[in-house]
Amino acid sequence: MNRKLSQKIAFWIFRILGWAVVGILLWILGFIVYNGIGVISLEFIFDSPRNGMLEGGIFPAIVGTFCLIIGSMIVAFPLGVMSAIYTNEYVRDGKISRFIRMMTNNLGSIPSIVFGLFGMALFVRAMSWGDSIIAGSFTLGLLVLPLVIRTTEEALRMVPDALRTGSYALGASKLQTIRYVVLPTAFPNIVTGLILSVGRVSGETAPILFTVAAFFLPRLPSSVFDQVMALPYHLYVLSTSGSNLEAQRPMAYGTALVLITLVLIINFTASLIRKYFSKKHGAV
Amino acid sequence: MKKIIEKAIEKIFAFSGMVTTVTILLIIAFLFKEGAGLFNSPVVEKGYVLCVNANNPVEHISSADIKKIFNSVIEDWSEVTSGFDEKIELFYDEKILNNYGKDEWRAKIGEKIASTPGIIALVHDYEKSLPKNFEGVKILEENTILPKDFFLGFEWLPTSKPAPQFGVMPLILGTLLVSFVAILLATPLGIGVAIYLSELAQSRVRDILKPTIELLAGIPSVVYGFFGLVVLVPIIQKTFNLNVGETALTGSIILAIMALPTIITVAEDAMRSTPRAMREASLALGATHWQTIYKVVIPYAASGISAAVVLGIGRAIGETMVALMVTGNAARLPKLFEPVRTIPATIAAELGEAPGGGVHYQALFVLGCALFLITMAISITAELISKRQHNKGL
Amino acid sequence: MDIIEAKNIDFYYSDFHALKNVSLGIAKNSVTAFIGPSGCGKSTFLRLLNRMNDLIPDTKLAGKCLVNGEDIYAKGVDVDTLRKKIGMVFQKPNPFPKTIFENIAYGLRVNRMGNKEFIRNRVEESLKAAALWDEVKDKMNRSAYDLSGGQQQRLCIARALAVKPDILLMDEPASALDPISTAKIEDLIFDLKTQYTIVIVTHNMQQAARVSDSTGFFMLGELIEFSDTKKMFLNPAKEQTQNYITGRFG
Numbered sequence: 001m002n003r004k005l006s007q008k009i010a011f012w013i014f015r016i017l018g019w020a021v022v023g024i025l026l027w028i029l030g031f032i033v034y035n036g037i038g039v040i041s042l043e044f045i046f047d048s049p050r051n052g053m054l055e056g057g058i059f060p061a062i063v064g065t066f067c068l069i070i071g072s073m074i075v076a077f078p079l080g081v082m083s084a085i086y087t088n089e090y091v092r093d094g095k096i097s098r099f100i101r102m103m104t105n106n107l108g109s110i111p112s113i114v115f116g117l118f119g120m121a122l123f124v125r126a127m128s129w130g131d132s133i134i135a136g137s138f139t140l141g142l143l144v145l146p147l148v149i150r151t152t153e154e155a156l157r158m159v160p161d162a163l164r165t166g167s168y169a170l171g172a173s174k175l176q177t178i179r180y181v182v183l184p185t186a187f188p189n190i191v192t193g194l195i196l197s198v199g200r201v202s203g204e205t206a207p208i209l210f211t212v213a214a215f216f217l218p219r220l221p222s223s224v225f226d227q228v229m230a231l232p233y234h235l236y237v238l239s240t241s242g243s244n245l246e247a248q249r250p251m252a253y254g255t256a257l258v259l260i261t262l263v264l265i266i267n268f269t270a271s272l273i274r275k276y277f278s279k280k281h282g283a284v
Numbered sequence: 285m286k287k288i289i290e291k292a293i294e295k296i297f298a299f300s301g302m303v304t305t306v307t308i309l310l311i312i313a314f315l316f317k318e319g320a321g322l323f324n325s326p327v328v329e330k331g332y333v334l335c336v337n338a339n340n341p342v343e344h345i346s347s348a349d350i351k352k353i354f355n356s357v358i359e360d361w362s363e364v365t366s367g368f369d370e371k372i373e374l375f376y377d378e379k380i381l382n383n384y385g386k387d388e389w390r391a392k393i394g395e396k397i398a399s400t401p402g403i404i405a406l407v408h409d410y411e412k413s414l415p416k417n418f419e420g421v422k423i424l425e426e427n428t429i430l431p432k433d434f435f436l437g438f439e440w441l442p443t444s445k446p447a448p449q450f451g452v453m454p455l456i457l458g459t460l461l462v463s464f465v466a467i468l469l470a471t472p473l474g475i476g477v478a479i480y481l482s483e484l485a486q487s488r489v490r491d492i493l494k495p496t497i498e499l500l501a502g503i504p505s506v507v508y509g510f511f512g513l514v515v516l517v518p519i520i521q522k523t524f525n526l527n528v529g530e531t532a533l534t535g536s537i538i539l540a541i542m543a544l545p546t547i548i549t550v551a552e553d554a555m556r557s558t559p560r561a562m563r564e565a566s567l568a569l570g571a572t573h574w575q576t577i578y579k580v581v582i583p584y585a586a587s588g589i590s591a592a593v594v595l596g597i598g599r600a601i602g603e604t605m606v607a608l609m610v611t612g613n614a615a616r617l618p619k620l621f622e623p624v625r626t627i628p629a630t631i632a633a634e635l636g637e638a639p640g641g642g643v644h645y646q647a648l649f650v651l652g653c654a655l656f657l658i659t660m661a662i663s664i665t666a667e668l669i670s671k672r673q674h675n676k677g678l
Numbered sequence: 679m680d681i682i683e684a685k686n687i688d689f690y691y692s693d694f695h696a697l698k699n700v701s702l703g704i705a706k707n708s709v710t711a712f713i714g715p716s717g718c719g720k721s722t723f724l725r726l727l728n729r730m731n732d733l734i735p736d737t738k739l740a741g742k743c744l745v746n747g748e749d750i751y752a753k754g755v756d757v758d759t760l761r762k763k764i765g766m767v768f769q770k771p772n773p774f775p776k777t778i779f780e781n782i783a784y785g786l787r788v789n790r791m792g793n794k795e796f797i798r799n800r801v802e803e804s805l806k807a808a809a810l811w812d813e814v815k816d817k818m819n820r821s822a823y824d825l826s827g828g829q830q831q832r833l834c835i836a837r838a839l840a841v842k843p844d845i846l847l848m849d850e851p852a853s854a855l856d857p858i859s860t861a862k863i864e865d866l867i868f869d870l871k872t873q874y875t876i877v878i879v880t881h882n883m884q885q886a887a888r889v890s891d892s893t894g895f896f897m898l899g900e901l902i903e904f905s906d907t908k909k910m911f912l913n914p915a916k917e918q919t920q921n922y923i924t925g926r927f928g
Binding site: 029032079087100175256 | 286289290293294296297298300301302303304305307308310311314315317318473474476477479480481483484485493495496497498499500502503504505506507508509510511513514515541544545548572573574575595598601602603604605608609628631632635636640648649652655656659660662663664666667
């Protein structure tokens, strides 16, 4: 075949593919928005589910998801940032840092359902915390730890070495250099990573199935040992179990829309922050 | 003083650095600890013991055989153990429970077993009722679940009586089928889109599309599952004229859509990392743009692309919610246009109902171990592939 | 008639005026060298001749560029065929991550030239022409990256020769090489002159003086002087050329 013609055909295929795939992804998004937008109201956001989850709102699930976000970040953020500081500032390119990086990658590749099993075995049963916010937070925290470490490490790596040597040259110690030079410079990117982790946590379902999530619990939690509802699990429940699946659909669309909006806003904020600071940094 | 504090803080950092390693070790420890009991657990359901006549040479009966025996599919001992040619006679102790008092009961069972050469008796595991040390009675107490029966078994019926069936083959095959079809769908599509983005699209278009695609990678899997359930399931059912739309194919399509953003992003990065000198060398020799893409750019990006694909397989294998919501969850040998069940979906669907510490619970943890090992192997493969990428070049 | 004829060429990278009203003619089977300080436009001009600058977005060209009497920027010109006729060797050796044999065969394959036998003969012929055959004839299936930098560059020359171009463009072909490899490349250019029209960009004036028949001196996007090499180095017409050659700046 004429090579010009085959180029033409191939390129048209790729163009169509490109737009088709983007179209599919946007279709999913649009479908949820289109069907869910009518359900969203103040009542839907700020009320508890009523009447076999056919009426009312999803407030307890929203609160539950926020509890889990905060809880898991309390677990993952300090540990993750310190771990990244250790690998990037103290043992940079040695065997230890390579080992830690490998383990972090491996932990990141473990399926979320395995975290669910682990969380149930360790936090729910062995620690006798029962299904609770604290058990769920620890499970989700460990799940998201690799992401926190990776993004923090990237942030630290972007700090130019000249700044470090400059600080040492003025007689600052390693810790002072980290505290006054490295961390402030890397801060915006660390925050970006943190926000991305929040996005990840808020959408996870499998790890919370057996560690915290309640099928139906209209009251709000009063301590960390309470169960809570959570948005992703609530969506799962609404779409697969319950007395009347068809009648539950509108509530499911609404929940899906709230969940997607939450996650997309979080991720979008992260990319905005990154863009803003990278521009500012580039100008310096 | 300052020195000491610095040292102490460094130690704290070092400890944090170990936390991922510790977590992995803890996960391994707890998965194995919770699952370990499985292969010491008796084949028959809790509270029962199997007894046979003392002349019966049988030592171990697998759960699959027990099910067949009690369903009268196997009717002769010769099918279970060699050298014992006797017709099987089934006996449940419930049958006489109503007619006799407890003390008599034990003796009666013993006599019955001792006098019937082909008997297999399912007896309550009470200290008083079990015909222990009864002449002519052999109690199969050591009849535990074997790893071979677990991993090579073809039936998954965890609540079957008298012996629950824990054969994970249908689940493993179901998982592999769903994920591999998903990757087969996603890889060419993903690479095609990556080619479009990195080679053809104008930079303005690219600057809009790429972040959009990256953003979509963040949509939670449960939302994809929900979309599959309400949109794709009816479409599949109608298009292929099936009884149910929840099939392996449905799961594969949704998983493929989910995997696309990642594959596109990684493949595109890999293609753009092809040095300009390579492209120019090819074009300067009179190659067309398309020839340059498939003869130079794609081979150069190949290991990056394959690492993305391998990672995608790992994700697909471990994905729970989509599989749970759109594949129909039927634990039988997988076919593309029929409901199937994957390992993660099984764990998610059954762990809530499995009594803590029981055989079923243990079996699900062993499944978790298997899943863990599979994904670990995949992740290490991906790492090796991308390492090869770095060693390439001048 | 000159094989290459440039008429009043202006070239822009977005706002940057990279070439200013450049006109020149290059004779068949001659070696032409372009010299000048970095950023003077000599490479840009070279890359215009096989339309390599098409790959850079946001560029603009005015003027005419004729090769064999045909305007290469006219509508309907097949760029791929044009590039086949005008070979190019780059500043840094850029072999493909393929075997030595496949590197040379690449141009033949993409242009659908000949069968297996033909390709094998042409590969050998090109490697001999590039004075590399004796060094690689026993390791044709080894990776091109196993060769030294100088060998890689000669491989790239052989690769360009394999498709039998009329013109060979060389963009500072020896700048990344050691003196011995450089000498080999220069010898090679001398040998190739009988069959090819060679245009070479170099920042090394001695090199230009050694290998070329005529020389063009670029500065700040302008072609300051273009004449016979001997004349340019012994008796330059312009003061700027004089200053550059004697090393007063650049």
